[in-house]
Amino acid sequence: MTTWLASDLHLDPTTPGVAARFRRFLDGPVRGAHALFLLGDLFEAWIGDDDPEPAHREVIAALAATGAAGTRVFVMRGNRDFMIGTRFCAESGATLLDDPSLVTISGERVLLTHGDGLCTDDRAYQRLRALVSDAGLRDAFARLPIEARRRLASEARAGSREHLAAASAYITDVNAAAVARVFAGAGASLMIHGHTHRPGVHRLEAGGAGGTRIVLGAWHDEAEVVRWDDAGWQLLPCPA
Numbered sequence: 001m002t003t004w005l006a007s008d009l010h011l012d013p014t015t016p017g018v019a020a021r022f023r024r025f026l027d028g029p030v031r032g033a034h035a036l037f038l039l040g041d042l043f044e045a046w047i048g049d050d051d052p053e054p055a056h057r058e059v060i061a062a063l064a065a066t067g068a069a070g071t072r073v074f075v076m077r078g079n080r081d082f083m084i085g086t087r088f089c090a091e092s093g094a095t096l097l098d099d100p101s102l103v104t105i106s107g108e109r110v111l112l113t114h115g116d117g118l119c120t121d122d123r124a125y126q127r128l129r130a131l132v133s134d135a136g137l138r139d140a141f142a143r144l145p146i147e148a149r150r151r152l153a154s155e156a157r158a159g160s161r162e163h164l165a166a167a168s169a170y171i172t173d174v175n176a177a178a179v180a181r182v183f184a185g186a187g188a189s190l191m192i193h194g195h196t197h198r199p200g201v202h203r204l205e206a207g208g209a210g211g212t213r214i215v216l217g218a219w220h221d222e223a224e225v226v227r228w229d230d231a232g233w234q235l236l237p238c239p240a
Contacts, residue, residue, distance in 0.1 A: 001034035003105050005226040006238070007114070007194025007216040010080065012044035013055040018219050022059070025240035026066045029227075033071045039194050039216065040078025040099070040114030045157060047149040048142050049087035060092045067093030076101070078114045078195065082132045083142065102186060105228055111186045115193030115215070118174035118182065124163065125172075173198060174213075180204070183211045192216065192226060199224035201235055 011019050030036050043056065067073050073094040077084050089096050097103075100113035116129060131137060141149060164172060173196050183191065183204075192214045199217035214235055217224030223238035 001106070001229065003035045003037070003228045004030055004033055005037040005039065005112075005192055005216065005228070006219075006223070007039040008041045008078070008197060008218040009038075009223075010041055010044040010219065011055070011059055013053060015044075015220070016055070019055060019059065021219065021223065021238065021240050023062050025225075025238055026062050029239050030066060030071055031069060035072040035074065035105075036066065037074045037076075037097075037103075037112060038094075039076045039112055039192065040116075041080040041194065042075060042078070042084075043081040045153040046081035046083050046088075047146065047153050048083050049085045049091075050142075051146065051149075060088065063092040063094055076112065076114055079116050079129065079132070083138060085142075100182065100186070102188060106230065106232075108190060109188045111182065111188040111191045113182070113191065113193045115174065115195030118178045118193065119172060119196070120175040120178045121171045121173075172196065176204075179211075179213060190214070194218075197221070199235065 006025075009018060009022055011022065026036075042059070046056075063073050073092065074097050075084060075089070075092070075094040076097040076099050084096065086096075088094070097112065099117070100111055103110055103112055116125070120126060141152075144152075179191070183189075190212050194216040196215060197218040199215050199222075202213040202215070204211050204213065214226060214233070216226065216235075217237075219238070224235055225238050227234050227236060227239075
């Protein structure tokens, strides 16, 4: 059985090429697979499950078709699409995962997370992350008119670009101590995440035991994904 893991597609109406690549991924390599895990930032901005944006509706339909063909689809919220909710899951057929989540893939316990919670050196971002994680704030945001939500999301993206341009590289990457703490608390030796847009495989010592951290890639680059079958896992450029 094959399982695929991907993150950081940042799907947006202004990037139809990425969406087309994702559809080819779903219709090709993913078709007939056991499961697909999408670990956050599926969308560049998700302002609520009631958003009528046609490009986003096409993504939901494509995920529903993937599930109908027998592949289980799991979705985790990221910092760009923290408003994903129950209606999205009902329409797409996806199962919403907590962040972090412990899952079993091919008999191995794996810790899955979007990855932004590991970037603890970026204190300003962590304050924002705590804010948008509040269910009450999400409910209040969802009650705003759609155009107001679009405007706020656009302003937030502009602010994020300014912040990233000004921040040192180490600040926007994971903190080693935070990674070690998460490994120690999870009881798993393998972690897979996205968010940082720095794909790679990192071996480390955590709590006296070896651990492996796999970082998925962003889809505006080579879209590095994980393919996991009976032979084990591989981090590779998206084959679509």
